[in-house]
Amino acid sequence: MSDHLGGPRIYVKRDDTATLGLGGNKVRKLEFLLGRAVADRIDTVVTTGALQSNHARLTAAACARLGLTCILLLQDAVPVDTAPYRRSGNRLLDDLFGAEARLVGRYEPMAGALADAEAELRASGANALMIPLGGSNAVGTLGYARCAEEIRLYERETGLRFDEIVVATGSGGTQAGLVLGRRLHGLKAGIVGVSVNRPSSELSPIVAHLAGAAADLLGREFDGMADDVMVDDRHYAPGYGLPNDACREAISLCARLEGLVLDPVYSGKAMAALIAAIRGGAYGSAGSVLFIHTGGVPALFAYTEFTDRQPASPASA
Ligand SMILES: Cc1ncc(COP(=O)(O)O)c(C=O)c1O
Structure with a gap:
């Protein structure tokens, strides 16, 4: 080159x-984010991203490794509507790592989906951590x-x-x-x-x-x-x-x-x-x-x- x-x-x-x-940059962030989550005895991790989010995929992988429940709120934010975009790549891996993926519509506010997930987890007695977009x-x-x-x-x-x-x-x-x-x-x-x-x-x-x-x-x-x-x-x-x-x-x-x-x-x-x-x-x-x-x-x-x-x-x- x-x-x-x-x-x-x-x-x-x-x-x-x-x-x-x-692999990917999110591994370095998750090392700290989930290190703290484990110290705080968190059992469920929720995060957000686009349908093909690398951060979501790696959060799912890290949760699998740590035995944590992982919920991904994935927004259909990118105007690519092909079958591979919707099913392959990171989406395939999210499922493989055992995360629960919830799709959020292109024009649906993410804040609403997050609030719903938070309320649901609180009601179920889960000790949940919300990780912001990109782990940032x-x-x-x-x-x-x-x-x-x-x-x-x-x-x-x-x-x-x-x-x-x-x-x-x-x-x-x-x-x-x-x-x-x-x-x-x-x-x-x-x-x-x-x-x-x-x-x-x-x-x-x-x-x-x-x-x-x-x-x-x-x-x-x-x-x-x-x-x-x-x-x-x-x-x-x-x-x-x-x-x-x-x-x-x-x-x-x-x-x-x-x-x-x-x-x-x-x-x-x-x-x-x-x-x-x-x-x-x-x-x-x-x-x-x-x-x-x-x-x-x-x-x-x-x-x-x-x-x-x-x-x-x-x-x-
Ligand atoms: C492959 C890849 N590179 C770079 C970035 C950007 O990192 P950050 O969100 O910390 O700016 C991301 C984040 O989603 C990513 O998945």
Whole structure:
């Protein structure tokens, strides 16, 4: 890839590979979220997401491993109505992990479905934990502060210094944890979050807020952390869960040049942003950029129409 693009060395942190539930960034968040749930003797976990949510799938897997009941409120939010989107990919895995999936209509307010589930669980005497969308609260954010520590350790061990770290950002907790961890552990690289769903003006304050809330949990205070939040919002069109041509090209290039599989909702768009930055001359060829592969690959199998519209091979790209 680096040679093909004629840019910096591209390193990939493989958070898509993990021993739990086919992996992905949510494993790091769930380590903290469910660690606390176990300490609080929770027996039932409820969370929300889109029909093909990776967070929902990994929450289901983690609950299976911990013997917790898992209820998923899955909103039919993305206008893809193919059979694979509705039945395969993450949806198939949710069922396999034994979660109870409840579908929430495209125009139905999620708040209502959540309130109903909460009332029902209270009445049944369950000790339930509600995990927010994407696992993005202060506790979940801690998982990615630890990831930043790992990156810093890797730099120390190898003598490398990354110029920049590129990662997909959606509900904001992953980027927020990295931003916090960067300060905690003295990483020099800037963290660029590639938005998959909304403009920077909306997402940046969320990321800054989560970073601050997670710092509070650690009893730390950092000045100007909001200044560290960089959201690139030029790559999510036509919308959340809907791939574009640059995303298709990024997936195709990584597959054909590296045997590396990206997904059409998150990592494909983040890699498209990195490719655009390299082509735009943002990094010198002597530089090193770290791409965090946040997973999401099971969703690829929900987007079969995607394979019919692959761009040309790398040689002609
Ligand atoms: C594969 C993948 N990458 C990136 C993200 C974005 O992470 P966050 O929601 O913490 O911003 C998600 C979240 O849903 C995801 O599933």
